[in-house]
Amino acid sequence: MSATLSQKPIAIAVIGGGSWATALVKILSENNVSIRWWLRSREAIKHIKTHGNNPDYLSSVRLDLQKISPYENIIEAVQEAEFVLVAVPSAFLQDALKPLNSTHLKGKKIVTAIKGMIASHKATITDYMKTAYGTPDEDLLVVAGPCHAEEVALERQSYLTISSTGSANAERFSGLIRNRYVRCATNQDPSGTQYCFVLKNIVALACGIAKGLNYGDNFQSVLVSNALQEIKRFLDAVSPFENRDLSGSAYLGDLLVTAYSQFSRNRTFGSMIGRGYSVKSAQMEMNMIAEGYYAVKSIYEINRDYGVSMPITTATYNILYEKIAPLVEFKILKDSMK
DSSP, rough: OOOOOOOOOOOEEEEOHHHHHHHHHHHHHSSSSSEEOOOOOOHHHHHHHHHHHOOOSSSSSSOOOTEEEEEEEEEHHTOSEEEEEEEGGGGGGGHHHHTHHHHHHHTEEEEEOOOSSTTTEEEEEHHHHHHOOOGGGGGGEEEOOOOOOHHHHOOOOEEEEEEOOOOHHHHHHHHHHHHHHEEEESSSOOOHHHHHHHHHHHHHHHHHHHTTTTOOHHHHHHHHHHHHHHHHHHHHHHHTTTTTOOTIIIIHHHHHHHHHOTTTTTHHHHHHHHOOHHHHHHHHHHHHHHHHHHHHHHHHHHHHHTOOOOHHHHHHHHHHHSSHHHHHHHHHHHHOOO
């Protein structure tokens, strides 16, 4: 349950100034919390303090400045926090956390809302936090979808899952996420949950490429159903978990919304690649990070040790990193699917 107004607000540091971080700040601020929000941009911090909205992302969202305090110094932001919620693109996480050491984060619960991997370590975010900062398993939590930031801004009904081996921490944080337009469940599969939403970003790229190549809905439905089988094979090999149910919203639900939604930046990025954009030109035009671009390289390299059959991942990797023409690669891919 959420804390009542008579109780002391729960201190939460939020790291990141993008659309997902802004959406999470909005969600959390519906409850009895004190949000210490670190943003890289000094201009954004000044604007938020003056006008009560993020000028760069989800600018229509009104921010409750009685509960939200923007910080320029990340050490100060995390200092009094019980939970530290990280919501920056995976490619920028190491740089964002660079001023912090294990002492700064000791005893804090680290919550990752990052749907990517640390490419240089080929590691999930929780594995990286264990290695780099010594955070114990029970203090590591994962925020899983399906949930687009743009729909949170519109207060459309959304569902999240908090995953952690520390079930008490997961229940506690899920209570801070629940509000009138967000429902929240828990599970104990943080590794599988993270790998699944890394993989679903790759699938969304593939769906976007298919759209850019003018494949229709019939093909995409087969692509997504084959992708779920591919995800299962990979998870069974890399992160086995007895009670995992891939039909759950944290797995299949997140896959579907990312593969089909107009708000999916991975799908948008893939569509541009399918229409003939180079990777660089697509990145410049979007001005947003498509996590799948980095994820596909990490998953492809991890799978070298496991040898799992992953035709969708392989095709996407070949297009983005080996510069094989999408038309050629998808001709091969479509013949491999059932």
